[in-house]
Amino acid sequence: MPDTSHGIGGLTFDKAKRSWPNELNILLALVIIIVVFEVLGQVLPYMNDQSFLFDSRDRFDSIFNEARLQIIILQVAIIGIIALGVTQVIITAGIDLSSGPLVAATAMIAMSFGQTELVNGFPNPKALFGTWAMDLPVVLPVVIGLAFGAIIGAINGTFIAFLRIPPFIATLGMFLICRGIALWWSGGNPISFPTESFKYIGSGMMPVVWFLSLAVIFHVIMRYTVYGKHTYAIGSNEEAARMSGINVKRHKVMVYTVASSLAAFAGVVLAAKSETAQAGMGEFYELFAIAMAVIGGISLQGGRGSIIGTVLGAMVLGVIRSGFTYIKLDGSYQLMAMGSIIIAAIILDQYRQRNKA
Amino acid sequence: MSDDIVLRTENLTKHYGGVHALMGANFEMRQGEHVAIMGDNGAGKSTFVRQITGVEQRTSGKVSLYGEEVNFGGPLEAREAGIETVFQTLALADDLDVSDNLFLGREMTKFDWLGPFRFLDYKGMRKATMEGLVKTGVKIPNIRNTIRNMSGGQRQCVAIARTATFASRLTIMDEPTAALGVQETAQVENIIRTLKDQGEPLILVSHNMRQVFDLVDRIIVFRRGRIVANLNKEDTDGQDVVAYITGAKTGEEFAGAA
Numbered sequence: 001m002p003d004t005s006h007g008i009g010g011l012t013f014d015k016a017k018r019s020w021p022n023e024l025n026i027l028l029a030l031v032i033i034i035v036v037f038e039v040l041g042q043v044l045p046y047m048n049d050q051s052f053l054f055d056s057r058d059r060f061d062s063i064f065n066e067a068r069l070q071i072i073i074l075q076v077a078i079i080g081i082i083a084l085g086v087t088q089v090i091i092t093a094g095i096d097l098s099s100g101p102l103v104a105a106t107a108m109i110a111m112s113f114g115q116t117e118l119v120n121g122f123p124n125p126k127a128l129f130g131t132w133a134m135d136l137p138v139v140l141p142v143v144i145g146l147a148f149g150a151i152i153g154a155i156n157g158t159f160i161a162f163l164r165i166p167p168f169i170a171t172l173g174m175f176l177i178c179r180g181i182a183l184w185w186s187g188g189n190p191i192s193f194p195t196e197s198f199k200y201i202g203s204g205m206m207p208v209v210w211f212l213s214l215a216v217i218f219h220v221i222m223r224y225t226v227y228g229k230h231t232y233a234i235g236s237n238e239e240a241a242r243m244s245g246i247n248v249k250r251h252k253v254m255v256y257t258v259a260s261s262l263a264a265f266a267g268v269v270l271a272a273k274s275e276t277a278q279a280g281m282g283e284f285y286e287l288f289a290i291a292m293a294v295i296g297g298i299s300l301q302g303g304r305g306s307i308i309g310t311v312l313g314a315m316v317l318g319v320i321r322s323g324f325t326y327i328k329l330d331g332s333y334q335l336m337a338m339g340s341i342i343i344a345a346i347i348l349d350q351y352r353q354r355n356k357a
Numbered sequence: 358m359s360d361d362i363v364l365r366t367e368n369l370t371k372h373y374g375g376v377h378a379l380m381g382a383n384f385e386m387r388q389g390e391h392v393a394i395m396g397d398n399g400a401g402k403s404t405f406v407r408q409i410t411g412v413e414q415r416t417s418g419k420v421s422l423y424g425e426e427v428n429f430g431g432p433l434e435a436r437e438a439g440i441e442t443v444f445q446t447l448a449l450a451d452d453l454d455v456s457d458n459l460f461l462g463r464e465m466t467k468f469d470w471l472g473p474f475r476f477l478d479y480k481g482m483r484k485a486t487m488e489g490l491v492k493t494g495v496k497i498p499n500i501r502n503t504i505r506n507m508s509g510g511q512r513q514c515v516a517i518a519r520t521a522t523f524a525s526r527l528t529i530m531d532e533p534t535a536a537l538g539v540q541e542t543a544q545v546e547n548i549i550r551t552l553k554d555q556g557e558p559l560i561l562v563s564h565n566m567r568q569v570f571d572l573v574d575r576i577i578v579f580r581r582g583r584i585v586a587n588l589n590k591e592d593t594d595g596q597d598v599v600a601y602i603t604g605a606k607t608g609e610e611f612a613g614a615a
Contacts, residue, residue: 226464227473229453233461236450243412243448244462245433254473303452 022297022305022352026312030319037323044327052326068322070205076318077207078273080311081266082289083296084211084218085259087310090293091222092255093235093302094160094167099263099289101178102152103282106267108185110145111277114138114198115191126192126276128185138197142268149264150257152178157256161249175286182279192276202273210269212311214262219307231255235302263289291338292317295345299353361388362424363527363558364409369418371404378404380582382418386575389556391549393569396579397602402562405579406531410442411435423526433462439526443516443533455500456486459519489522493548510541517548521557528552528559534568546572566595578602585611 037052053065082099089096115124117134124134152174159170200206222228230251233241242248266285271277296313298305320341324334363386371379379401386392394402408415411429420427422438429435432442449458456479465478465485486500495514497507504512513533520528530549534542549572552559563569569576570590578586578601586601586608600606 221474224476224479225471225474226466226477229457229461229464229477232452233450233457236452237448240448240450241461243432243444245431245436246462303450 023308023312026295026297026309026316030312030316033316033319033323037319037326040323040327047327050326052323068326072318072322073208073211073315074205075321076292076314077211078266078270079285079288080211080292080314081207081214081269082263082285083292083310083314084214084307085262086286086289087293087296087298087305087307088218088222088231088255089167089259090290090298090300091231091235091302091305092252093238093300094252094256095171095290095300096156096256096259096263097168097171097286098152098156098174098178099260099266100282100284100286101175101182102149102260102263103267103270103285104182104277104279105152105178105185106145106149106264107271107274107277107281108182108191108279109148110141110268111191111194111198111271112141112186113144114141114194114271116193116195119193124193126190128189128191135195138195138201141198142201142265145264145268146261149260149262149267152264153257153260154253156260157253160256161252179279182281186279188279190276190278194272194275198272199275200272202269202271202275207269207273210265211314214265215307215311222307227251227254232303235304237303288317291342291345294342294349297349299349300346301353362386363388363390363422364560365419365421365424366409367419367421369405369408369420370416371408371413372416377582379408379415382584384577384584386558386560389553389558390575391553391559391561391573393573393576394560394562394579395564395569395576395598395602399581400579400602401582402579403531404582406442406529406560406562409435410440410529436463436523441520441523441525441528443513443520443528443530449504449512449516451505452503454503455497455515455518456482458504458515459486459489459522463523485522486518489518492551493518493521494551495544495548508541510537510544513537513541513545514548517545521548521552525557528557529562530559531562532564533561534563534565542568566598569598570595578608580604580607583611587611 034053038054041047041050041052051065053068082103086096086099112128113133113136115127115134117124117131119125127134156171156174159165160167222231230241230246233244233246234248234251238248267282270281274281292313293305293310294300294313295316296305296309296311298309320338321334324337329337364384366382366384369379369382369384370377382401382405394405396402404413407413409420411432411434422440427438429438435442450461453461460482465481466475467478469475483500490497490500495518497511497514504515507515517530517533534545537545546568549559549561553572561569561573574590576586576588576590576593576598577584578588578598580602586598586606588598588601597606601608
């Protein structure tokens, strides 16, 4: 074999040579942000030496401020479920703007099949349907909600893959349609008083349980299954994916369907947690979900990023929101700061790509 | 129809709207033969390749592989029938590593009952990748590298290793060295020689006269959508081929074609 310009060392398969994973950078950022808030707690005059995440009351049984930790993760759990789906869409180099209103529409639809007949012995004042739809087994509202989400996702995917509508436009249209459906479903009235078993889906730390278990499931799917590999391949080089024989159109429909089903599930959990459903729910959720993915290192150009990244991105967003509240930053500043962070994350992503290319 | 004919096309024709990119191409190649396709830009070389590999659907004509008529609905069907192609645009996914790319679209899997969520057999694929790389003599420092981090030559080698890993019945390379440096070109040419020694039939689309005379047995010249010459390497030389490419000469059996 003649010698060539590269590969003098011959074939190697070296685990140690794998590059520094991007997820570690995000983890590092998370730690830095926490440290910054800790320091601010000590430095800012009006904070009286409070601690951000550690227990300030010198109890012996506790190091951390569990209450704050719980709130942080609970705040991001529901949007985090959406972000798991949005991540997959962005990895195919697409985008899904319809998830926020889809959350509202699904919350309305699922809740209307999850109501209880009698509230304190009186008929449910917010009943949407007759008694036939009351006290149904909890599986029913969940399945109906997921089915609705799957249909919306399949429509999104079909428009994008087969009719070649840009994902931004197709899902923007669906954004309005879903908000419309949410309003139309009950004529604008809230739907309330769910059954005990429906409430349980969103009670206590259940949203976190859903979020983390779905994250584990989709981490495995994206990393170790054909579905995941093809999703990355399409975002990486759609032409190559097609030439390799991947059914790109069908796969895209599948990805959008999975994403919308996850958003729909988030809607079910949100309805259960709030114990009511309103057409205005889930405002800006789609943007926060995209922000989590972007902060988590999912490249908007497609092909790169991971579920772990998104989970960390969700944590970063949660810590920042909670931290701003902790240092008593006014809500208006919070929005401005959050926007700046998202832009910074995208600039960082582009910088990273330029360095790698 | 003799058994050792690998590929035969009869009257292969492709129109893009009003543009007649390929007209009545009759082509034949035998077992173990390496054939070059030459011609100017827009002469119909790549169009010809795309019809054979199922990337596009021909307007009319017949294609048969090992004596059997074939109608590929897409590139995967052509692949399954044993036609492996290195495309001009490399058809590699930049963010995936070497073995992912080798097996893209035909992954080794476990738990197939899971449908689209069936698991990838990473171990098996990496092992097969190493074997394929050894077989072709392709050297890549680390198969866990993503394509993005590789040089043009390494990328081309991955694309070629992909065709060779799957013991194919026909290999097609569309300008495999067009974008490569001298040493990288030499490496690709060595891989092609290895395939020749192993008796693998190959179609090479190339502009490079020296390379063609070095590597192949027979030269087919395209001009303005038609085949205008079918030359054995021994019976021709560079000037002769150029005359066919530019239109100064047309092969006897193709007279009146162009």
